[in-house]
Amino acid sequence: MKLKPVYIARDYEQKIYEAWQENKIFQANPNSPQEHYSISMPPPNETGILHIGHALFITLQDILARHARAKGYDVLWLPGTDHAALSTNAIIEKKLAEEGTNKNQIGRAKFLEITREYVASSRNTINAQIKAMGASVDWSRTRYTLDDTLNRCVKEVFVKMYNDGLIYRGNRIVNWDPALQTNISDDEIEYIEEDAKLYRFKFGPFEISTARPETKFADKYVVINPHDKRYLKYKHLDQFKAEWINGTITATVIKDEAVDPSFGTGVMTITPWHSLVDFEIAQRHNLEGQQIIGFDGRLLPIAGEFEGMTIEEARNKIVQKLDKKGLLIDIDHNYRHSIAINSRGKGIIEPQIRLQWFIDVNKRKIDWKNKKMSFKEILQEVIKNNEIKLYPKNFEKVYFHWIDNLRDWCISRQIWWGHQIPAWYLNNGDKTEVYVGLQPPQGKGWEQDPDTLDTWFSSSLWTWSTLIDPNLARDQNLTLSDLLAKSIDFQTYHPTNVLETGWDILFFWVARMIMSTIYITKQIPFKDIYLHGLVRTESGKKMSKSDPDSIIDPIKIIDQYGTDALRLALIQDMAPGKDEILGRSKIITNRNFCNKLWNVARFIQNKIKDSPVSNDSLNLKYDADHWIIRELTKTKEKYIKALDTYHFSDAYRHIYRFLNDKLADWYIESSKTNSNSNLLKYCLEETLILSHPIAPFVTEAIWGTEEHSKNGLLATQGYENIVNYNQQKAQHFDDIMVIVSEVRQLIKNLETTNLNLSTKSDFILTNTKLIKNLSGVNEIKNDSRPTPFKLKNSKHTIYINIATSLVRAYQVKLKNSLANQEQIAKNLKNRLENQDYLKKAPQELVNQTKSQLQLALDKMQNIQDELNIFVY
RNA sequence: GGGUGAUUAGCUCAGUUGGCUAGAGCAUCUCGUUUACACCGAGAGGGUCGGGGGUUCGAGUCCCUCAUCACCCACCA
Numbered sequence: 043m044k045l046k047p048v049y050i051a052r053d054y055e056q057k058i059y060e061a062w063q064e065n066k067i068f069q070a071n072p073n074s075p076q077e078h079y080s081i082s083m084p085p086p087n088e089t090g091i092l093h094i095g096h097a098l099f100i101t102l103q104d105i106l107a108r109h110a111r112a113k114g115y116d117v118l119w120l121p122g123t124d125h126a127a128l129s130t131n132a133i134i135e136k137k138l139a140e141e142g143t144n145k146n147q148i149g150r151a152k153f154l155e156i157t158r159e160y161v162a163s164s165r166n167t168i169n170a171q172i173k174a175m176g177a178s179v180d181w182s183r184t185r186y187t188l189d190d191t192l193n194r195c196v197k198e199v200f201v202k203m204y205n206d207g208l209i210y211r212g213n214r215i216v217n218w219d220p221a222l223q224t225n226i227s228d229d230e231i232e233y234i235e236e237d238a239k240l241y242r243f244k245f246g247p248f249e250i251s252t253a254r255p256e257t258k259f260a261d262k263y264v265v266i267n268p269h270d271k272r273y274l275k276y277k278h279l280d281q282f283k284a285e286w287i288n289g290t291i292t293a294t295v296i297k298d299e300a301v302d303p304s305f306g307t308g309v310m311t312i313t314p315w316h317s318l319v320d321f322e323i324a325q326r327h328n329l330e331g332q333q334i335i336g337f338d339g340r341l342l343p344i345a346g347e348f349e350g351m352t353i354e355e356a357r358n359k360i361v362q363k364l365d366k367k368g369l370l371i372d373i374d375h376n377y378r379h380s381i382a383i384n385s386r387g388k389g390i391i392e393p394q395i396r397l398q399w400f401i402d403v404n405k406r407k408i409d410w411k412n413k414k415m416s417f418k419e420i421l422q423e424v425i426k427n428n429e430i431k432l433y434p435k436n437f438e439k440v441y442f443h444w445i446d447n448l449r450d451w452c453i454s455r456q457i458w459w460g461h462q463i464p465a466w467y468l469n470n471g472d473k474t475e476v477y478v479g480l481q482p483p484q485g486k487g488w489e490q491d492p493d494t495l496d497t498w499f500s501s502s503l504w505t506w507s508t509l510i511d512p513n514l515a516r517d518q519n520l521t522l523s524d525l526l527a528k529s530i531d532f533q534t535y536h537p538t539n540v541l542e543t544g545w546d547i548l549f550f551w552v553a554r555m556i557m558s559t560i561y562i563t564k565q566i567p568f569k570d571i572y573l574h575g576l577v578r579t580e581s582g583k584k585m586s587k588s589d590p591d592s593i594i595d596p597i598k599i600i601d602q603y604g605t606d607a608l609r610l611a612l613i614q615d616m617a618p619g620k621d622e623i624l625g626r627s628k629i630i631t632n633r634n635f636c637n638k639l640w641n642v643a644r645f646i647q648n649k650i651k652d653s654p655v656s657n658d659s660l661n662l663k664y665d666a667d668h669w670i671i672r673e674l675t676k677t678k679e680k681y682i683k684a685l686d687t688y689h690f691s692d693a694y695r696h697i698y699r700f701l702n703d704k705l706a707d708w709y710i711e712s713s714k715t716n717s718n719s720n721l722l723k724y725c726l727e728e729t730l731i732l733s734h735p736i737a738p739f740v741t742e743a744i745w746g747t748e749e750h751s752k753n754g755l756l757a758t759q760g761y762e763n764i765v766n767y768n769q770q771k772a773q774h775f776d777d778i779m780v781i782v783s784e785v786r787q788l789i790k791n792l793e794t795t796n797l798n799l800s801t802k803s804d805f806i807l808t809n810t811k812l813i814k815n816l817s818g819v820n821e822i823k824n825d826s827r828p829t830p831f832k833l834k835n836s837k838h839t840i841y842i843n844i845a846t847s848l849v850r851a852y853q854v855k856l857k858n859s860l861a862n863q864e865q866i867a868k869n870l871k872n873r874l875e876n877q878d879y880l881k882k883a884p885q886e887l888v889n890q891t892k893s894q895l896q897l898a899l900d901k902m903q904n905i906q907d908e909l910n911i912f913v914y
Numbered sequence: 915g916g917g918u919g920a921u922u923a924g925c926u927c928a929g930u931u932g933g934c935u936a937g938a939g940c941a942u943c944u945c946g947u948u949u950a951c952a953c954c955g956a957g958a959g960g961g962u963c964g965g966g967g968g969u970u971c972g973a974g975u976c977c978c979u980c981a982u983c984a985c986c987c988a989c990c991a
Contacts, residue, residue: 048951302990319990440919614938616928631953637951638953640953642951643950648949
């Protein structure tokens with residue numbers, strides 16, 4: 043088949059992916075005698091559509107998977123989707139609201155049914171888009187964070203943790219989202235700053251400041267720093283009367299270090315029910331708290347006349363009332379206040395006290411390394427001991443900092459979409475019995491906890507639960523340990539080799555996987571963690587839905603420029619853990635790499651047509667042949683090493699340099715003079731095999747148009763050993779390159795097309811035609827008579843014959859290069875005159891410096907000799 | 915308030931344990947359609963690596979400090 047002049051990606055990509063799938067080449071084979079390699083794909087939201095972040099992680103993981111296959115591993119890259127509890131639940135509730143109903147009206151069963159239908163229809167979208175990216179995943183092992191096996195695992199883990207005392211139920215301040223009617227984890231909160239008013243009120247003998255007067259109905263305590271000299275006459279637990287919003291109250295003085303004397307008046311009242319800090323102060327002193335704001339965000343009966351009002355409605359009215367009573371002192375309008383919002387739903391968070399389930403991160407209950415350790419300690423241990431390696435390493439600092447500040451993890455959510463908590467309650471008059479188990483308890487009156495578990499609880503089980511055989515998981519007679527022992531995938535592919543994900547979910551997900559996996563399986567979940575950065579717009583901003591122009595839509599890019607162009611643009615100049623900027627121009631540049639490869643293939647195929655490939659074994663005929671094999675060998679070593687160490691952009695740069703600077707610019711150009719079609723074909727095939735992990739489609743497309751000694755699709759080809767070459771002959775071609783480059787410069791600088799050379803060197807004379815074709819020199823004569831000018835960079839003696847009219851221009855050029863060489867020689871000389879350098883630097887380096895200096899001096903001498911001609 | 919990272923050519927960025935005469939892509943300028951490629955080729959210009967100090971024979975690279983920016987964590991009534 044003949045290749046078209048230009049590579050049109052969309053004509054090939056889909057068919058190629060289908061061919062890969064038909065041949066089942068991405069299917070893992072645990073029975074393979076080869077070594078095994080595995081990656082768990084971070085499951086994207088099933089309701090999502092492919093964005094640039096997905097495109098990045100698919101690209102990186104696909105490169106790793108294909109690279110491992112080419113190295114000869116049996117590879118499992120396991121795909122899946124996440125049920126994304128919070129956001130999916132919110133979508134459905136919004137839909138219901140639009141239809142004029144709500145979840146309580148339709149009931150739990152109906153709600154779940156609607157949700158299931160909705161997600162089933164959208165899951166295909168994301169999976170098709172993952173395929174479009176070229177992902178070499180094993181679709182036969184697709185998993186879902188809400189499927190039966192995972193549900194079983196979730197319950198098993200919950201029950202085990204409960205029995206070990208690692209999960210407890212307690213009254214704690216949680217981040218309540220009145221809009222979504224659920225609490226969310228600390229990590230899912232964002233803070234935004236806004237202008238607010240800071241009110242100062244009279245409170246008994248004190249002045250207090252607050253930005254939130256609406257929470258002050260039940261404030262019966264003033265808290266003062268014990269060291270605050272202004273208030274030494276008030277003792278801890280002193281009582282006083284104060285006129286307040288709804289009449290006179292009796293209040294108590296509390297002394298606590300948490301108060302900052304320099305803020306406001308140094309006196310504050312506390313609202314334990316609606317503030318974490320206040321709650322902690324109240325706990326220290328055993329104070330009562332009272333709920334002021336309902337879970338619907340409206341004021342409760344304690345607010346008296348303000349009952350039922352929202353916070354916005356009530357605030358000004360309360361201030362007005364206090365003002366009328368003469369209690370308002372002043373208002374600071376320049377106050378900036380940060381408010382907590384839900385990073386997913388954007389609802390304003392109202393701290394509330396609720397009975398919730400928590401995971402204890404400090405209890406030493408987990409067996410690891412023959413010790414009883416806490417989750418916190420395990421998280422520190424595995425990274426400290428290098429059992430799990432972080433790339434880039436500097437994220438360790440952030441990681442440890444996060445662990446130091448880790449609190450117990452609240453895992454219950456007041457939503458319906460997700461894994462329901464396997465806890466049941468029985469009301470016995472004034473006491474509630476609690477039962478936690480895999481199956482509902484016997485007997486009447488038990489009711490299951492309506493809450494579900496945080497999505498991250500189930501996704502933290504991802505690496506191992508996905509490797510459990512789903513058929514075995516249905517057998518309730520088997521224990522969880524049995525399941526792990528009998529599942530061949532788990533035995534073969536766990537721990538996984540690498541977790542590749544964004545640094546933004548290091549804590550949400552990565553850390554929690556380490557916790558849960560070690561706790562259950564006694565294995566680490568992965569050996570390496572590679573963190574990539576975020577992809578930003580050309581102006582450096584985060585791509586956001588509110589600014590549609592800023593969004594690079596991978597689907598559109600793929601259609602327009604091809605998947606490979608997108609993949610290459612994503613890894614070009616990318617550094618681990620660092621955000622990168624991606625714009626259209628970068629994609630176009632990388633589309634050009636594909637086109638270059640395509641045209642190299644076209645040229646070589648035409649060549650082969652003209653002089654068909656013989657059946658002889660590979661025969662290196664010309665100096666250039668040895669040279670290109672040397673370059674290919676170097677490139678291959680560097681490329682493989684770069685990918686082995688997650689240096690994606692380096693790997694790409696190496697193959698890019700080889701293709702453009704070596705193969706196309708020099709070898710193909712020289713093959714127009716001296717053609718070795720066997721070797722051309724070999725170089726093309728090697729380049730395709732090497733480039734395949736980073737640009738799978740265009741390479742497979744070219745491969746498909748060729749006849750190969752090797753069978754099968756390109757995606758199944760491994761890296762092979764490279765043929766031997768002769769080092770000396772390779773260097774001969776280096777000599778030719780030096781000459782050609784200098785001649786090209788001369789021709790440009792002197793603005794002539796009429797440049798002639800003469801030499802008596804046999805080497806040059808046998809390569810006359812090649813040098814002429816490559817450099818554009820007019821003629822190379824066999825003539826030993828010297829002319830005033832010589833080529834300077836070649837070790838061969840080659841004279842230049844130029845017209846007298848050009849001599850002056852040539853003189854300027856000589857002076858420039860003399861100055862240049864002088865500077866170099868001066869630097870090297872200084873270095874060699876430094877005794878310390880001679881003593882302390884490695885001998886090898888000193889020798890190198892000496893020969894560099896000699897080279898520079900020789901060149902200077904030559905130039906000077908030529909310049910002397912002008913002395914008159 | 916605590917922390918992390920960044921600062922290298924006009925722009926976007928590489929630069930792996932210090933050895934650099936600091937690189938690439940894009941952009942700019944000049945020339946060129948020679949058996950693949952104008953989604954091309956050849957050549958050129960452009961940087962005291964944010965400032966200052968230190969360690970070292972040697973610093974873009976390590977340490978200190980200042981400045982600017984970005985992000986993360988905590989959050990004060």
